Amino acid sequence: MLWWELVIYIFVAIGLTFNGLGVIGLLRFPDVYTRLHAATKATTFGSIFTSLAVIGWAFAQLISTGNSWNLTLALHTFFAIICLLLTNPVGAHAIARAAHRSGVKPKQAVVDRLEEVKE
Amino acid sequence: MIDIWFLTALILMIWIALSIIRVAAGPTAADRVVGLDTINTIVVALMIILSVAYNQLIYVDIAIVYALLSFVSTLYIAKYLEGGF
Amino acid sequence: MLPFIITTIDALIIYLLLTAGSGDFLYFWSPEEFVMGIFLSIIVGALARNYLCHSKNYRMLNPVRWLKFVVYAIGPFLFAMAKANLDVAYRVITGKIRPGIVKIDPKLNTDFGVTFLANSITLTPGTLSVDVDEDTNVLYVHWINIPEGEEKKEYADIKKVCGSFADWARRVAE
Numbered sequence: 001m002l003w004w005e006l007v008i009y010i011f012v013a014i015g016l017t018f019n020g021l022g023v024i025g026l027l028r029f030p031d032v033y034t035r036l037h038a039a040t041k042a043t044t045f046g047s048i049f050t051s052l053a054v055i056g057w058a059f060a061q062l063i064s065t066g067n068s069w070n071l072t073l074a075l076h077t078f079f080a081i082i083c084l085l086l087t088n089p090v091g092a093h094a095i096a097r098a099a100h101r102s103g104v105k106p107k108q109a110v111v112d113r114l115e116e117v118k119e
Numbered sequence: 120m121i122d123i124w125f126l127t128a129l130i131l132m133i134w135i136a137l138s139i140i141r142v143a144a145g146p147t148a149a150d151r152v153v154g155l156d157t158i159n160t161i162v163v164a165l166m167i168i169l170s171v172a173y174n175q176l177i178y179v180d181i182a183i184v185y186a187l188l189s190f191v192s193t194l195y196i197a198k199y200l201e202g203g204f
Numbered sequence: 205m206l207p208f209i210i211t212t213i214d215a216l217i218i219y220l221l222l223t224a225g226s227g228d229f230l231y232f233w234s235p236e237e238f239v240m241g242i243f244l245s246i247i248v249g250a251l252a253r254n255y256l257c258h259s260k261n262y263r264m265l266n267p268v269r270w271l272k273f274v275v276y277a278i279g280p281f282l283f284a285m286a287k288a289n290l291d292v293a294y295r296v297i298t299g300k301i302r303p304g305i306v307k308i309d310p311k312l313n314t315d316f317g318v319t320f321l322a323n324s325i326t327l328t329p330g331t332l333s334v335d336v337d338e339d340t341n342v343l344y345v346h347w348i349n350i351p352e353g354e355e356k357k358e359y360a361d362i363k364k365v366c367g368s369f370a371d372w373a374r375r376v377a378e
Contacts, residue, residue: 026157043157
């Protein structure tokens with residue numbers, strides 16, 4: 001096995017593991033806010049790693065075959081990563097704010113400063 | 120080396136199927152939106168993987184557009200839940 | 205006029221990045237793509253000029269700030285993100301949580317700075333920004349594991365919530 005294949009396998013494994021942890025956290029945690037923690041962080045990180053594996057594969061192909069199609073693939077994948085990294089936290093923030101304004105209380109919470117302000 | 124991409128895509132599809140449980144079961148509307156947001160992120164990753172598996176560059180372009188449009192739809196659902204149009 | 209020019213150039217750069225490799229003109233682009241890109245960016249610039257430069261504040265045009273942003277994204281941010289994911293993995297497996305919503309006052313003045321800090325907080329260990337007071341720029345943060353005694357304070361300790369990110373936000377955006 002070539003060394004770059006090993007790197008790609010490791011990246012894919014890390015990405016799948018963190019995506020899976022995010023989904024398990026989504027099923028396991030008790031309320032909306034803690035589920036958002038698991039879903040946003042873990043799936044963003046996992047998707048970045050599976051995409052990095054694709055970029056690594058594209059560069060390996062570029063070096064071995066010299067086909068410039070692979071460079072375009074790497075560039076577009078990089079652009080998709082940037083889009084995910086910019087949009088995911090904003091979406092999570094919007095959901096958290098909407099949940100709190102529509103009256104979902106954080107379960108098991110020891111303190112809720114936002115609730116005190118609203119009253 | 121091609122087979123690993125199909126295997127990865129299969130596992131990502133299993134994660135999507137598990138997220139659908141949360142969309143179906145979530146006690147409040149906000150829980151369902153969280154599940155939907157997770158599915159959107161994983162679908163983007165899945166499309167990038169499939170573009171390598173099938174050697175089609177257009178899948179990545181669709182992934183970029185899907186990421187941006189799903190973000191807009193998430194914002195609209197959040198705005199609707201807030202009730203402040 | 206300046207917002208229109210900035211928006212047009214940004215749109216053109218993104219269009220050219222996405223169509224790179226289509227021909228031989230200037231090594232990367234076909235002439236048709238180039239002309240179409242300029243045409244579409246002028247339309248986008250005319251339609252969207254009031255959204256991108258909403259605050260009429262042009263300090264982000266300074267290349268030194270872009271350099272700081274890249275340094276931040278590669279150094280502290282990537283490290284904190286890796287740590288955040290190990291933290292989430294630990295909490296998913298053990299189920300040990302002590303959640304709550306705390307208030308922090310980062311003392312930032314600009315919209316971009318607060319957006320930057322809120323996004324960083326969401327992707328880093330154990331915290332998720334929930335709401336922002338638009339008059340005073342006070343952030344409300346959901347914290348998955350509050351240390352003992354921290355919930356009694358009016359404002360939580362900013363070092364414990366987000367480390368040095370408030371300083372980085374000030375350096376990049378203000």
